[in-house]
Amino acid sequence: MTESHDGAAVALYARNARNPKRRLFIWRAIIFILPALVIVGAIALVVILGALKEKPETKEDVIKAVPVLTALAVQDDVTLRVSTQGEVQPRTEINIVPQVGGRISDMSPNFIAGGQFKKGDVLFRIEARDYELRVVQARANVAQAQTVLMREKTESAIALEDWNDIGRGRKASALTLREPQMAEAQARLASAEAQLDEAELQLSRTVVRAPFTGRVTTRNVDQGEFVNPGTAIGRVYADDVMDVRLPLTNDELRRAGLQIGYQHASGDMPITVDLSANVGGTDATWQGQIVRTDSRYDAATRVLYAYAEVRDPFGAGSDNGVPIAPGLFVSGAIGGETFENVITVPRAALRGNNQVFIANDDDTLSIKTVQVISTDRDRAVIRSGLSIGDAVVTSPIRGASDGMEIAVVDNARELGPQISEDSSDEDTAAEAIAAGDVQ
Template identity: 25%
Template sequence: MRSIMKLEKKTLLPLVVGASVFTLGFFAMSAAGAGTSPTDGSGQPRAAGPIVETAAATLAERSYQIEAPGRLQAWEELTLVAEVSGKIIYVNPKFTLGGRLQKGDVLFRINPADYVAERSRAEAAVESAEATLVQAKHANRRQQDLVKQGVVSEAAKDTAIANLAIAEAGVSQAKSQLQRATENFARTTIVAPFPTLVAQETASVDTYVAPGQALATLLDTRAGTLVAGLSPEKAAAVSRMLKAGSGRLKAVAKTNSGSVGSGVLTGYIERFAPKVDEASRSALVVAVFPDAFDPANDGRIFANDFMTLEITVQSTDTVWQIPSGTVRKGQFIWVVDNNTLQRRDVTVVRNLGDTALVTSSIPLEGAQILMTLLSEESEGLKVRTLPSSMLAAR
């Protein structure tokens, strides 16, 4: 009897262990299933794939600003060089670094004594040559008459004609020398060729200068120009605005992180350059700022300084505002449609930091735009979007 009871205990032991394992497995699977329920919060079947977060596009104004970096230049920058040699005898007190002068103001003078003497000699040479010409003309007429009378030979007439030609050439040469002497004398007085801001100068009284010697760098203060490179999309937008013919297209130049100055300029777009920039393969646009070098901007605006060009344009397409991080490679976004990724090509018209303004050939109204960055993204990829209740909790 005792042996039979032992046998029954041995026989029941595996059954008890098996039942325990089955029960634990059932509860484990139930617990696991609670985290991966085949239905979402609304009771609908849940799609397979990674859980992603999406954002909606909002409608933006069709007018927007495009920006491009550039460098502010003077309307004209001139390196002033001496054209004649001599000692400087006068320098305008305003002809100093940062000095301002009007067009026609005398900048400095070179001792003209030698050039006055040269011009006097040239004037005397002209008078002498003209007197010789008068004699040659009279002699030629006499010889012509004598030849007709048969008094002199044809050779004498030819000599008179040759002497007349030589006299005429002498007058031309003397007048050329007088013109040169007059120009050299004028070059001893150097005047401002335009409203001038002195950017650099080395001239001083009693300094001897030679032809070709650089004496100053002058900036034309009539206006400043800024040349900036635009991408094809930005260039097309600006070109469209210029062709609209609604007056001058407004432009603004602002300082940036690379600027020395601190001012803001208002001007207009003048034109496009005829060639693209070879390095960046961008279209070059020229903006003009009439007040760039006004005295009021001293210490705030500088020639050759980096500035950002800002142009307000109007889009012919609907403009949408979306999170910047949703744009892939600056060319497209992913839209979640029926739990499936679909590519939508976009054109970024302006980056605002956290958000971007884009246009798209397909309206983005109501679209769920993928925000989550997946390790693999492809057309038709199945994903799961976070329910609105979970988004609110986050």
């Protein structure tokens, strides 16, 4: 029987070998069907494995309370202060210019950059010999003119006597009495005297004196140099008053109680300003007062300038001997309007222009709209919208909304003023918020 099967297979193979088209069809069927079977098997395997996998446990989202820092809203009397900056300038500063020309024959040792002088001190002298000779010549001309005038007067008197003898009672003419000649002589004398005055004036101008008490900024020439009239010899300033030009915005003008074109009048309450700067590593302060404001706004910066003055800056107006000198850049704090019984909160508690976040007793957040009087770097002054003792949120909050759950890190109602006094507690609270330890 085996032999019969073998014979049948041999016979079948022989038939297939004799039919090449059939053999090609079988190979093509294997090539196309086999990949499809593999893909179907893989899909079936993935479905079976997915069905056998355990389903993950579902977990409900828990909303965590937002940790916050708070501070108390307190009642206080507040005097608004405006902070600004400006440069110190002398009120009076001029160039020293001679009115006559010549060689500088003498120069004061105090007439040097940084030197001090008093009113009337000689700063320098111009060689005066030429001007002295002009005075001598002018005096000679005056003496000559006086002689001519005297001679004309004498001749006029003689002419009058002669006319009285021969005039037969008639009135003598002006020419007969030599009145034109006398007038000419008088005019020549007046001219000669004017020339003498001018020569003496020019001679006096060879000595240049200080017009006020002050100090020297610069000196441009040295002794022995020749100068012309109008040459700038140096620059000096008076040290009796210093001005500080302080820029102010509209809001700062309001808080300082100033207006456009303000002029301080004697008898009015002065608007004081505290000026400060670091001089040689030492913090110095000076007391000044606002004396005037500009009558127009600066077109480039849109600010109005106020002028503060400090009197006797190198003497009584100095701070323990530290003067407020020209060119010094100082900070100014202007005392303004005073408000009584207003609410103050830390500046960090103010959100935007007029909102404050309140931490309620039930650990929820409330958003309140407030009326702000003024703000500075440290605090905000509130007219209305808050109550004394409200716990205001001072830490940042994203997406704040009414009713949001919060967790107070340092309870302001329990610690009170200790929050602002004990910085270590506040630092610890801030670290806890950053680390996310409070829920």
